[in-house]
Amino acid sequence: MAIKYPYQQQSLLFVYDALVIFAAACFAYRMYLGTWLLASEYYFVVGVSTLLTAIVFPQFGLYEFKLWHKDSVLDGFKSIILGWGSVLLALILIAFITKTGDKFSRGWALLWAVIGWGGLLAERFFWHLSSKWFIDQRFYRKQIILVGSLKSSLEVIERIQSSPWLSIEIIGFFCENPEVFENEFNLPVVGHIKEAANFIEREKISQAWIAISFEEGELIKEFIQNLHHSTVDLCLIPNIYDFYLLNYSISEIAGLPVLNLSATPITGINIFVKDIEDKVLAFLIVLLISPLLLVIAIGIKLSSPGPIIFKQKRHGLGAAPITMYKFRSMHIHKEERKVTQATKGDSRIFPFGAFLRKTSLDELPQFFNVLEGTMSIVGPRPHAIEHNDEYKQLIGGYMQRHKIKPGITGWAQINGWRGETDTLEKMKKRVEYDLYYIENWSFWFDMKIILTTLYKGFIHRNAY
Template sequence: MIKPYASQLAFVSRCLDSALIVLAIVIVGWFNNQAVTSDFLMAGLLGGLLHQILADFTDIYRSYRTESLWAEAKQVALCWTMGFVIICLLGQFSPVEATLFSWPMVAQWFIAVLSMLLVWRVVVRSAMRRLRSMGYNSRSAAIVGTGSLALQVASRLKSAHWAGYKIHGFFDDRRKSRELDFDCRRAAYGSSIECDAIGTINELVEKAISGELDSIYIALPMRAEKRIQDILARLSNSTATVYVVPDLNVFEHLHARSFNLNGLPAYGLIGEPMRGLNGWLKRLEDIVIASIILTMISPLMLFIAALVKLTSPGPAIFKQQRYGLDGKSIKVWKFRTMKVMENGSDFKQATKGDNRITRVGAFLRKTSLDELPQFINVLQGSMSIVGPRPHAIAHNEEYRGIVKNYMRRHKIKPGITGWAQVNGWRGETDTLEKMEKRVEHDLHYIHHWSVWWDIKIIIKTIFKGFIGKNAY
């Protein structure tokens, strides 16, 4: 119903966005009892023009049929924010009315425009979802393959309930020997994935040429390159849209993302978990919480420093070389708990009954109070409050060759506490299994990081993470 008019709808969307930007500045002017002068209108028209120019960079008028509302909202917010910042900068160097770019009018305009841009999209999505549930504007999809990847594609299409996709069938010439296995995998995805048929590639091509299919998703293993090319050649006489879904599950990946390599599409399997907004949020969280905690514990730190200094010869603070972000060397601050200060490749991990540990040091290590100076590391930016614990360089060199994905824990800053620590994997790692479990928890944290999860880990640390039976 809508597909033939997609370009016209995109044009209408562009016009509506620009009109709302102008309308918002008029409403804000009236709300503040300001006469809507030509300066106001010119600012609104400039905002609409910039929004359209930046829309081509943020691609906000693409089809969001298979994407969530949150994905669309982020792109729209980014586009408008960029345009708004440019308008404000230009306003500082142009002879416009001062009231236009004064507080709170400028903030009201920003919020009003963003709200309007998002609200009409929510309304349209709700209406389209209703229409598609009634059978209008639906899409017929076929999936090539009957393996686990094909089931994942079907599951994603089914979960995108707003998109109105109907899975027409699974097609694979090699399906006969795997039908039972296919049914078992399908059951593993919770509810059964409904479809009309499981057929051959010949049947797929016939349906595509006859116009029964809107979209075809090829979900075959990466080793099936020749089969994929043959299927693409046979589908070239149809008007169906064909997608190839790469089977990247055969790789261990960390925050994978696609990107454009000077015109060549590429896929980064090992990415940067804390890049962009996530990195800023994580850093802001660290600064705020570390500042509060240091203010509260500074008398305690002074007392511990004096106690360490008075009970054994040597400095109160010990700075040890550890691996930080991207495996680069950092100096981690700790209260000295040993009679000696070992570092580098000569370091030997503390064990139960270790005679190098002082009496005060034993208590500090057992209660993790020796880690308190690391909040200074957090403010310096070399550490985070929550993250994988930094190991001694000697341990990194020992385990990086025998524990799978060991160094990937260094894709984010090391932390004072972490998911592994609150789950009991702290202290001495005298067996390979203990280190593997620690790395497993660290990577799980990196994959699923959020501010709320950090807060949960901090709370768990307060109640159960400071004292542990494995800390010596």
């Protein structure tokens, strides 16, 4: 699991990145052009590069602590190379589009690229060393106790242990049945919840975390009442991990604390960004592939009698029914009871249709779905309504896939979870990847999926 630094440390890292990039630009300018004072257009380039850094670096995991563990420093260095290279590539593209490349010294640009890369590597290396030093210092650590149940506390313990920069040390766990869990956590003190208050007073514990499940309310209420004379800080961590949640957060409405259990990040301005992304790209793609669309239409007409376009009802945004378009790849037939997924060697598929399905060319008409606003280029693949009715009973959180528009390609598809889902586990993995995409959506995540789709190609062994 990718663990990000807290926002304060992410912000500090970004400031360091910006300072290194600016210093590298000045140093390269001094070496190649003889002065430390940059010309005004060079300041503009450095400012744009800093903005691009804030957008691009998170896409390469450069604000994730896991990159700087002892065993993965090399991965961190590779990510800096890729991240800084992407920023420079974006600058070259901007200079080409705006025809401003001749205003800048190529020698300075090359020096800046190399010095900036070296400076970012050095900065992150020293950040890693200083972070490790602070984590190792006993005075910097915060000692807490955890009160709750095994079910409620496992997630809390795992997350704290995987976030070493927090320097939080759990020195005790108190629950209703300590004899059952005595060796479960490898913690120095395990006791009954009624012993927790005395332990806090005796050991002068500054903070206690209460990890509860919803059925333990009375037990926790008693624990809090036992501490009414104590100055210990109490933190409540409700057990929400058994639910299928998306982008959960805490907010305040009319002075009331509100725990948002399920929400999509594609709200507000993000809806506008994704809509513009879809419409512009779909329009350009349709213009580009229009000759191919004509060739495929002729091929279908010559191969099998019937319509060129196959229309099927699917669930769209908010599970509202939509009509999805595909090139027809099967002979005309009637489904007796339910929609049956295509299988290997399916007799319903005519030869040219098999080629279309294998190469995913049968999906191309869905760009017209994107233009009419019922689909996105990137999103969870839409399933037949009959399949939704079946799997929503079997897979928790299944219908949360419909919090956004369905897509032509998606995170699940580029990770291999496409084609026939002949087992429940395959569908569970597809849903897992779809929900991950929804929770972590960004414009750059979409670009990554689109580029990966082009890079890996449309042919897949599971597509038939």
